[in-house]
Amino acid sequence: MPAAPVILSLPIADRSVSYRFYRDGLGLDAVGEPADDGLPEPLQFVVNDGLRLMLVPTGGFGWVIGPREVAPAGRSECLLGLSADSTEEADAIVERARAAGGEVVTEPTSQPWGYSGVFADPDGHLWMVSTDPGL
Known part of the structure; x- marks a missing residue:
């Protein structure tokens, strides 16, 4: 292949x-x-x-x-992920997304799996920005 x-x-x-x-x-x-x-x-x-x-x-x-329907706005079948090297970089990515018309769903914050935040693009597709849990 x-x-x-x-x-x-x-x-x-x-x-x-x-x-x-x-x-x-x-x-x-x-x-x-x-x-x-x-x-x-x-x-x-x-x-x-x-x-x-x-x-x-x-x-x-x-x-x-084909006959399958596209999910309506507000329904998600997947969560796309972006890695950030620092909490500052994660914050900056979320802010750039917000400034470009994205909706911040979850503000970046510390979680058990690392520092993360979630935003939706203009069509409602969800993106999670996260860092390594050790940061």
Whole structure:
């Protein structure tokens, strides 16, 4: 099997809003050729060498998942995770997400599993930022 990045696909309501959130809020770089709206199509971001995030408008997402329904806003089937090297970095990531239009669900605080906070992107997908429990 050839080496290729894993692609995590999420349904979105608005390409421009989601593009700005992931570019400005999470600092991710988009890849691909621009479509008529000036954004890459498909809308993909490089998370790291092995992972890309693809954002698919809800209607197009339905073509892929067939008769299954896209979860409505406020319902989550997965929690995406980001690692931070320090509590300060975790705080900064959550604040950037908030400033870019994300909703902070849980303010960063110390937990038994480390320092963490949770935010939702503009489409309600949840992201948990956490540090190692020893920090």
